[in-house]
Amino acid sequence: MKNRFPPSIVNLLLKEGQRFEVDGQFKTALGTGIIPIVASARGGKTSLAYALIDYAIEYTNRPIILDSFPQKVIDEGIPEHWEGRVSNESFNDIAKIDEPAIWLLDDSATHFNSRSAMTSTNQTLAKSAGVLSHFGGGMTVIFTTQSMSGIDLSLLRYTTISPIIRWVDKDLIPQERKEWKSEIQYGQYQLGKVCKDERYRDFFWSAKDKVLVKSNYPKFLGEEKDPLKKDLMSRPMRYHTVQEKEILLGIVKPPRKKTAKRKAEKDES
Numbered sequence: 001m002k003n004r005f006p007p008s009i010v011n012l013l014l015k016e017g018q019r020f021e022v023d024g025q026f027k028t029a030l031g032t033g034i035i036p037i038v039a040s041a042r043g044g045k046t047s048l049a050y051a052l053i054d055y056a057i058e059y060t061n062r063p064i065i066l067d068s069f070p071q072k073v074i075d076e077g078i079p080e081h082w083e084g085r086v087s088n089e090s091f092n093d094i095a096k097i098d099e100p101a102i103w104l105l106d107d108s109a110t111h112f113n114s115r116s117a118m119t120s121t122n123q124t125l126a127k128s129a130g131v132l133s134h135f136g137g138g139m140t141v142i143f144t145t146q147s148m149s150g151i152d153l154s155l156l157r158y159t160t161i162s163p164i165i166r167w168v169d170k171d172l173i174p175q176e177r178k179e180w181k182s183e184i185q186y187g188q189y190q191l192g193k194v195c196k197d198e199r200y201r202d203f204f205w206s207a208k209d210k211v212l213v214k215s216n217y218p219k220f221l222g223e224e225k226d227p228l229k230k231d232l233m234s235r236p237m238r239y240h241t242v243q244e245k246e247i248l249l250g251i252v253k254p255p256r257k258k259t260a261k262r263k264a265e266k267d268e269s
Contacts, residue, residue, distance in 0.1 A: 004216060005055065006209035008162040009035060013052060015060045015100055016138045031100060032138035033159050037204075038145055038184065039166030044201040045144035046234065048164065049104055050218045052142055056102050057085055062140075063101045067091050070239040077232030079220035094128055099136045105143040106236065132159050147172060148180040163207040167191065167200035183207050 003010065007022045014020060016031030035052065039045045053064055066074070069088040078086055089096075091103060132139045147168075165187030168176075176184055187205035190212055195202050203212050224230040232239060 005052070006206045006211055006213060008208040009052070009164075009206065012140045012160065012162055013056045013060070013102070015062055018060065030133075030138075030160060032133040032140055034132075034161045035140065035142045035164065036145060036148065036161065037142065037164045037166065038148055038168060038180075040146055040169040040172060040199075043167040043199050044204075044215065045166065046106055046236075047201075047217060047221060048166070048204060048215065049106065049142050049144055050221065050233065051216045053082075053102065053104065054218055054220075057082060063087065063097075063099050065089050065097070065101050065103045066236070067103055067105045069106075069236050070244070072239045073232045073236045077229055077236070079224075081220075094135055094139070097136050097139075100138045100140075101136055102140045102142065105141060107144055107146070147176055148184075149175060149177040161208070165191075165205040165207055167195075 003021060005013070007020070007027070010020050011027070011030050012033040012035055014029035014031055016029060018029045018031070019026045020029060021027075037045045037048055056062055056064065064082070064086045066086060066088050068090050071088065074086060074088050091105065094103075128135065132141065163183070165184055168184055168188060170188070173181065173184060173188070187207065188200075190205050191200040191203055194212055202215055204215055205211075206213055221230060221233060224233075237245070
C-alpha cells in the first residue's frame with residue numbers, strides 16, 4: 001500500500017511531484033530531506049531503513065545508494081528485486097550523482113560524530129543539508145544513529161526532516177542532546193504502551209506525525225534461508241576489510257589519492 005508509512009515519511013521517500021493520499025486528499029511529494037532513525041544497538045534501525053528502501057523501490061524509480069557498504073554486500077547480500085537499483089558510492093561523491101537518489105548512511109553517529117574532529121564526510125553532510133533539493137533533482141538521506149547527540153545540528157536545521165524513534169536504552173537518554181531528549185522520552189512512553197518486544201521493535205514512533213506505526217519487517221530478511229546472505233544485510237559493516245574498518249573508526253587515515261603531478265613525478269623517479 002502506498003500509505004503504509006505516515007505522510008511525513010512518504011513525502012520524502014517518493015520522488016518529487018508524485019501524488020499520495022492523506023485523509024482523502026491528494027498531495028504531491030517533496031522528495032527531498034532527511035529521515036533520522038534513532039535507536040540503541042540491536043533496536044531494529046537497519047531493518048526499518050531497509051523497509052523504507054523497499055517502499056521506494058516498489059513505488060519509485062529513484063536510485064538507492066548504500067553509502068560505503070562493502071562491495072561483498074552489494075554483490076552477494078541484496079535481494080533480487082533490489083538488483084540494478086543499488087550502488088555503494090561514498091556520500092563525498094554526492095556532487096557526481098545527477099539523479100534523485102535515496103542515500104542510506106548506516107549508524108551515522110559512529111562515523112560522523114560532531115564532538116570529534118570533522119571528517120571529510122561529516123563536512124560534506126553538513127554543507128549539503130541545505131542544498132539536498134538542488135542535487136540530482138532532489139535527494140533524500142536516511143541515516144541510522146544510536147543518539148542524536150552525535151549528529152551535527154546543521155544536518156537538521158536547513159532541510160525538511162522526519163525523525164523516527166525506536167527503543168533507546170534508558171541509561172543513554174540523559175546523555176541525549178537537549179533539543180531531542182523530551183521527544184525521545186515521549187517516544188519511549190508511547191512505544192512502551194503498545195510494544196510486546198522488550199526492545200520495542202514491533203512499532204516505531206513517527207515524531208513529526210505524532211503517531212505509532214506498526215513495523216514492517218522486510219519480507220526478504222524474514223524469508224532468507226541463507227545465514228550468510230542474511231548476515232550480510234543485517235551487519236553490513238562487518239564485511240569491510242580490517243583497513244576499511246580502521247579508516248571508518250578514524251584509527252588510520254585513508255590512503256592519499258595520487259594526483260596526476262605526483263604520479264608523473266613517481267614515474268620519472
